[in-house]
Structure formats: C-alpha cells, structure tokens
Amino acid sequence: MTHLLHIDASPRGDRSHSRRMTKEFVEKWQQAHLRDTVTYRDLGRNPVPHVDESWIAAAFMAPDRRTPELWDAIHISDLLVDEFLAADIYVLGVPMYNFSVPSTFKAYIDQIVRVGRTVAFEPNDTANVFKPLVLAKKMFIVEARGDSGFQPGGQYERMNFHDPYLLTVFGFMGITDITFIHVENDEYGGQKLADSITNARTQIDRLVGSYT
C-alpha cells in the first residue's frame, strides 16, 4: 500500500488548472491503486504560518534544550513534517507566480525543511555538511503558468525560478525523482490553453498507467 500526499497551492477554486489537474491525477491514481491512501492539504485556501523568531530559535536548538514555549513554536512544523514523511508519493499543484512559487507554498517549504528531520546538518563532514533524510520518494508537480517558453531553450528560460527552485529544495531533502506536468497559456486561453490541458491529461494518463 502506498500513501499519497496531495497538496494544492492555488488560491483559485474551479478556475484553477493546477487544482483540477492534481484532482484528476489523484482520482486516476486511486482508480488504478484501490488500496492506496491519500492525505489532502490545501495551502491555497488554508495557508500555513510563516516562520517567526520563536520558530527559528526552536528549530535550530537541540530538542532536549527546548522549553515548552519553544515546543509550541515548532508544533505546526512538526505536524507538517510528520505528514510529509508519512507519504511515499507527492502530487503537488503549484502555479507559477512572478517566475517562482506562490508565497503560500514558500511558507510551507520553510515549515518542512527542518534540520534533524528532513535534512541532517553535520558541520564536521566538510565534504557533505547537509545530508538528505527524505529518501525513496516520488513526486509529481503540476505547474500552471499564464505564458509559455519557460522550458530549457525557451525564450523565458532564464526567468524560470519555479522548476529549478523546486528541484533544488526537494533535492536538498532527498527527493530527486520529480516529474513536472505543465499547463501553460492560461493568459491566452483558447486553443493554446486547450492544447496544453490536453497534453497535461495525456501525460497524467501515461504516468498513472506506467505505475500500475
């Protein structure tokens, strides 16, 4: 049995392409894997807090030195990390906002990148100070964009801080098996958008089919 963590980061409802596509992905996955389980987190509608001074003090302190107040400060982060580590497969819907991820998604990343939990910090091992702790996972990211041309070789490649950022930050924690599904051209609509949605659906069918 495999456990999926399904996360949406778009604040939009029915008009969100990333939300619609992650829903379709997970529904198709569950039809093909009847025993698999899913946890859902909606960052677009229910954002997690930003880190603050108490959070930072708690996160970078040995657990046995934390006061009850500092345990409180890190409590939500611990719950989010527990939820993150419990999954085998991640299905994320993350729009491109100003060439990167929505701030709600960045707030989530800041909550789950945790020394001692998702990444180890070993300052004496100078060749390898950070060691990933989230291993043997698989991730699918549906990225919706208003425009196109952000792929390698595209006219906006150098402005793409979305895909490279997610590859870097999840790779930092150990998740390297990451597949992107792009829905582009929301700002243009019409056939350009329709073709992109069709391509995304075809890719989802192929991906889900390849894991049966």
Ligand SMILES: Cc1cc2nc3c(=O)[nH]c(=O)nc-3n(C[C@H](O)[C@H](O)[C@H](O)COP(=O)(O)O)c2cc1C
């Ligand atoms: C605040 C904001 C910033 C955006 N920045 C970009 C951008 O940098 N590049 C782009 O191609 N589209 C950009 N868009 C368009 C969205 O990526 C596009 O509408 C996408 O479909 C949103 O995802 P959703 O359909 O899942 O809500 C932006 C939209 C918003 C609201």
